[in-house]
Amino acid sequence: MRITNNMLINNMVYNLNQNLKTLERLQYQQATGKKFRVPSEAPIAASKSLKFNTDISKLEQYRRNTEDALSWMSDTEAALAEINEVLKRAYELTVDAANGTKDGEDLLKIKEEIDQLKKHLVQMANTTFSGRYLFSGYSTDKPLLSDDGTYNIAIKSNEVFSYNIGNLEKMEVNITGLEVFGVDGSFDAESADIGDKPELIKILEDLSTALENNNTDGIQESIGKVQSSQGHILSVRAKVGARMNRLELTQSRLDLNINNAKELLSYNEDVDITEVIMNISMAENVYVSSLMVGAKIIQPSLVQFLS
Amino acid sequence: MDFGLHTALRGLMASQKSLYITSHNIANTNTKGYSRQVGAQRATSPYGFPGVGFVGTGTEIYNVTRIRDFYVDFKYWKENAPIGEWNVKMDTLTELEKLFGEPSDSSIRKCLDDFYTSLDNLSKNPSDISYREPVREKALALTGWINETAERLADLRNEVKFSIEAKVRDINSKAQQIADLNRQIYINEVDGKSANDLRDKRDLLVDELSRIVNVKVDESEDGRFTVSIGGITLVDNTDVSVIKIDKASNGDIVINWGNDNKVKVESGELKGLLDLYNGDGTSNSYRGIKYYQNRLNEFVIGFANGFNSIHREGYGLNKTENGVDFFKYNPDNPAATFTLDDRILEDLSNIAAAGNPGGSPEDNGNILKLVSQRNTGMGFGFNGTPDDFIKSIMSNYSVDSIQAKNMYQSQDLILQNIEYKRNSISGVSYDEEMANMVRYQQTYIASARMINTLDKIIDITVNNLGLVGR
Numbered sequence: 137m138r139i140t141n142n143m144l145i146n147n148m149v150y151n152l153n154q155n156l157k158t159l160e161r162l163q164y165q166q167a168t169g170k171k172f173r174v175p176s177e178a179p180i181a182a183s184k185s186l187k188f189n190t191d192i193s194k195l196e197q198y199r200r201n202t203e204d205a206l207s208w209m210s211d212t213e214a215a216l217a218e219i220n221e222v223l224k225r226a227y228e229l230t231v232d233a234a235n236g237t238k239d240g241e242d243l244l245k246i247k248e249e250i251d252q253l254k255k256h257l258v259q260m261a262n263t264t265f266s267g268r269y270l271f272s273g274y275s276t277d278k279p280l281l282s283d284d285g286t287y288n289i290a291i292k293s294n295e296v297f298s299y300n301i302g303n304l305e306k307m308e309v310n311i312t313g314l315e316v317f318g319v320d321g322s323f324d325a326e327s328a329d330i331g332d333k334p335e336l337i338k339i340l341e342d343l344s345t346a347l348e349n350n351n352t353d354g355i356q357e358s359i360g361k362v363q364s365s366q367g368h369i370l371s372v373r374a375k376v377g378a379r380m381n382r383l384e385l386t387q388s389r390l391d392l393n394i395n396n397a398k399e400l401l402s403y404n405e406d407v408d409i410t411e412v413i414m415n416i417s418m419a420e421n422v423y424v425s426s427l428m429v430g431a432k433i434i435q436p437s438l439v440q441f442l443s
Numbered sequence: 444m445d446f447g448l449h450t451a452l453r454g455l456m457a458s459q460k461s462l463y464i465t466s467h468n469i470a471n472t473n474t475k476g477y478s479r480q481v482g483a484q485r486a487t488s489p490y491g492f493p494g495v496g497f498v499g500t501g502t503e504i505y506n507v508t509r510i511r512d513f514y515v516d517f518k519y520w521k522e523n524a525p526i527g528e529w530n531v532k533m534d535t536l537t538e539l540e541k542l543f544g545e546p547s548d549s550s551i552r553k554c555l556d557d558f559y560t561s562l563d564n565l566s567k568n569p570s571d572i573s574y575r576e577p578v579r580e581k582a583l584a585l586t587g588w589i590n591e592t593a594e595r596l597a598d599l600r601n602e603v604k605f606s607i608e609a610k611v612r613d614i615n616s617k618a619q620q621i622a623d624l625n626r627q628i629y630i631n632e633v634d635g636k637s638a639n640d641l642r643d644k645r646d647l648l649v650d651e652l653s654r655i656v657n658v659k660v661d662e663s664e665d666g667r668f669t670v671s672i673g674g675i676t677l678v679d680n681t682d683v684s685v686i687k688i689d690k691a692s693n694g695d696i697v698i699n700w701g702n703d704n705k706v707k708v709e710s711g712e713l714k715g716l717l718d719l720y721n722g723d724g725t726s727n728s729y730r731g732i733k734y735y736q737n738r739l740n741e742f743v744i745g746f747a748n749g750f751n752s753i754h755r756e757g758y759g760l761n762k763t764e765n766g767v768d769f770f771k772y773n774p775d776n777p778a779a780t781f782t783l784d785d786r787i788l789e790d791l792s793n794i795a796a797a798g799n800p801g802g803s804p805e806d807n808g809n810i811l812k813l814v815s816q817r818n819t820g821m822g823f824g825f826n827g828t829p830d831d832f833i834k835s836i837m838s839n840y841s842v843d844s845i846q847a848k849n850m851y852q853s854q855d856l857i858l859q860n861i862e863y864k865r866n867s868i869s870g871v872s873y874d875e876e877m878a879n880m881v882r883y884q885q886t887y888i889a890s891a892r893m894i895n896t897l898d899k900i901i902d903i904t905v906n907n908l909g910l911v912g913r
Contacts (some may be wrong), residue, residue, distance in 0.1 A: 137867050138867045138868070138870075138872060138875075139867065139872070140866055140867065140870030140871060140872040141472065141870070141871070141872060141873050142472065142473070142866055142870045142871070143863060143866045143867060143870060146862070146863075146866065147863075150859065170546075172546070174537065174540040174541060174545075174841070174844070175540060175543075175545050175546070175837050175838075175840070175841035175844075176536070176537075176540055176840070176841040176842075176844035176845045176848065179837075179838055179841035179842060179845065182545060182546055182837065182841060183834050183837060183838055185545075185546045186545065186546070186552050186830070186833070186834055186837065187830070187834070189546075189552060189553075189556065190552060190555075190556055190830055193556035193557075193559075193560060194556075194559075197559075197560050197563045197564070200564075201563065201566075201567065204567050205567075268568075268570075268804070268805065272805075273803070273805070274797075274799070274803030274804065274805045274806040275803050275804060275805070276570065276803075276804050276805040277570060277804045295803070295805075295806075297566075297805050297806065297807050297808070298807075298811060299566060299567055300563055300566065300811065300814055300815070303815075303818045304815065304818060304819075306811065310805070405546065437873035437874055437877065438873060438874045438877035438878065439873055439877055442877060442880075442881065
C-alpha cells in the first residue's frame with residue numbers, strides 16, 4: 137500500500153482528536169464531579185437519578201412534616217397536661233369539700249376556686265399554636281369556647297386533619313376540642329353546635345352550683361364525675377403520646393431513608409475522583425506520546441535530505 | 444547530425460514536462476479532491492535507415508492522467524450519505540437533550556418536585572396566604588418551564604426547516620455546477636485528453652453532494668455524466684432537473700421534483716433533517732422533534748386534566764362552592780399555552796385545599812388527595828404517574844441520541860477507511876515526488892550533456908575539419 141503524507145497527517149489529526157475527546161470528557165467529570173452531562177451518556181443512570189432526586193425531595197418533605205406534626209402535638213400534649221392539672225386540683229377540692237367538716241363559708245371559698253379553674257379550662261380550650269386554635273378542629277381561626285364556657289363554633293368529631301409522612305402514609309395531627317371537652321354528658325359525641333355546653337365545663341359548673349347550695353349529694357356526685365373526666369383526659373393524652381412515639385420512629389426511619397437515597401444518588405451520578413484523576417493522567421500520557429510520535433513522523437520527508 | 448540533436452532535445456523537453464507535472468503535484472498536495480497526476484511517456488516513432496534498421500528518435504509525453512479509482516469513489520459516495528444523516532440527527536438530538544435539561548436543577552423534574560413540595564407544605568397550614576403563595580409561584584414555574592420548552596422545541600424545528608431549505612438550495616446549486624463542469628470537460632476532452640483538474644473538481648462536488656443526499660453517479664463510454672437521486676436524474680450531462688420544497692397537507696415538508704413527483708430521499712443530511720422535522724414516531728416513522736412536541740402536549744393535557752379533576756372536588760378557603768380548575772390550556776397548542784386558571788391567578792383563596800364545603804381554615808383533605816395523586820397516578824390522562832411519563836420521554840430521547848451517536852461513529856470509521864484507501868491511491872507522496880524530481884532532473888542533465896557532446900562533434904566537423912584550404 138502506498139502511504140502518502142496526507143494519510144499520515146489525517147491519521148494523526150484523527151487520533152489526536154480522539155485522545156482529546158477522552159481528555160475533555162474526563163476533565164468535565166473532574167470539574168463537575170458528575171459522571172454524565174446529558175442522559176444519553178448514561179440513560180439508565182440518568183433515569184435512576186431522576187427517581188432518586190424526586191425521592192429525596194419527597195422524603196425531606198415528609199421529614200419536615202413530621203417535625204411540624206410533632207410541634208403541634210407537643211403543644212397539644214402540654215395543654216392536655218395542664219387540663220389534667222386543673223381537674224386534679226378540682227378533684228382535691230371536691231374531696232375536701234365532701235368530707236363534711238366544712239361550713240357554708242368554706243364551701244363558698246372552694247366554689248370561688250372552682251370558678252377560677254373553670255375559667256382556666258376555657259383558656260386552655262383556646263390554646264393557640266402560632267396563631268391557630270389547637271382544639272378548634274378545622275376552624276383553627278376561631279376560639280373553641282366563648283368566655284361563658286359554651287361552644288363558640290360548631291364542631292364535628294371528624295374534623296381531624298392529617299399530614300403526609302410517607303408516600304401513602306398519613307398521620308392525624310390534631311385532637312378536636314369535642315373529643316377533649318365532650319358535650320351532653322358524653323365524650324364520644326359526633327358533633328356540637330354553637331352554644332352547646334361542653335361536658336367538662338358542665339361538670340365544674342354543676343359542682344359550683346352544688347357548693348353554692350351546700351348540696352352534699354351534688355358534691356358527692358361530682359367527685360365521681362371529676363374523677364372519670366380525669367381518666368378521660370389521661371386516655372386522650374395517651375393517644376397523643378402514642379402518636380408522638382410513632383412520629384419519632386417515623387422520623388428516624390425517614391432520616392435513614394434520606395441518607396440511603398442520597399448515598400444511592402451519589403453512587404449513581406458522582407464520579408470517583410481518585411479514579412478520574414488516575415484516568416486523566418493515563419489519557420494525558422497517551423495524548424502526549426501520540427503528539428511526540430506524530431511530530432516525529434510527519435516532519436521528515438525526502439525534502440529535508442536533498443541539497 | 445541534426446537527428447541526434449533532436450533526440451536529445453526531446454529528452455530535454457520530456458524531462459522538463461515531467462518536472463512540471465511533479466511540481467504541479469507538490470503544489471496541489473493539500474488541494475481538496477486533488478488526485479495526483481502522472482505523465483504518460485513513450486518513445487517517438489523510430490526512423491528507418493535503409494541497411495541500418497530503425498534508429499530511435501527520442502521520447503515524448505503524450506498525455507497526462509490522474510490516478511483515481513472509480514470503485515473507491517463509488518463506495519465513498521454510497522457511504523457518505525448515511526454519515527450525513529446520522530450527523531444531523533446526532534447534533535439535533537444532543538441539542539434536544541440539553542433543552543430538556545436533565546440532569547440539572549433546571550429540569551421539569553425539579554419543577555414538579557418543587558410544586559408538590561409547596562402543596563405538601565400547604566397541607567400543614569391551608570389557611571395561611573404565605574403558604575398558598577408558593578403553590579401559585581411553583582405552579583407558574585412548572586407551567587413556565589413547559590411553555591419555554593415548547594417554544595424552544597418549536598424553534599428547534601424551525602431551525603431544521605431552514606436547514607432543509609438551505610440543503611435543497613445547495614443541491615440545486617451543486618447540480619448546476621456539475622452540469623457546467625460537464626460541459627467544460629466535454630469541450631476539453633474532445634481530442635481524447637483527460638481534463639484531470641476539472642474532473643477532480645467535479646468529483647469533489649459529488650463528494651459534497653453525496654453527504655447531503657443519496658446520489659448515484661454514472662459515466663457512460665461517450666463521457667455522459669449523470670447524477671441521480673432515487674433513480675431520477677438530477678444532472679443529465681449538461682441538463683439539470685431542480686428539486687423544490689413543498690408542504691404536505693399535515694404541515695410536513697416534502698421534497699419534490701419540478702413535476703411534483705416526490706424525490707426519494709433515502710439518506711444523507713436531507714433525510715436526517717426531514718426525519719427530524721416530519722417524524723412523529725407513529726407508524727414506524729422516526730421520533731423527530733414533532734414526536735417530542737406531541738409528547739409534551741400529551742403530558743400537559745393529561746396532567747392538567749388529572750390535577751383539575753381532583754382540584755375541582757375541593758373547596759377554596761371559606762368557599763361553599765367547588766368546581767374551580769387549577770390549570771388551563773388552549774387545546775390547539777397545549778404545551779405553549781399551559782398556565783394557571785384565571786381564578787387561581789386572581790385569588791389565592793381559590794386553591795382548593797379543603798375537602799368539605801365551607802373551606803374551613805384547617806381542612807386540608809383535598810390537598811392531601813392532590814399530593815397523593817402524584818404517587819398513585821390515578822386520574823392522569825396517561826398511564827402511570829407524571830414522573831413515569833417524564834422518565835419515559837427522557838429514555839426515548841436518550842436512547843435515540845445514543846443510536847445516532849453510535850451510527851455516526853461506526854459510519855465515520857467506514858468512511859475513514861475508504862478515504863484512507865483513496866488517499867493511498869490518489870494522494871501525493873513527498874518522497875515519491877522528490878525521487879521523481881531527482882530522476883527527471885538527472886535525465887534533464889543527461890540530455891543536456893548529450894547536446895553538449897553533439898555540439899562538440901559539430902564543432903569539430905565545422906571548425907576543425909578541412910583546414911587545408913584556409
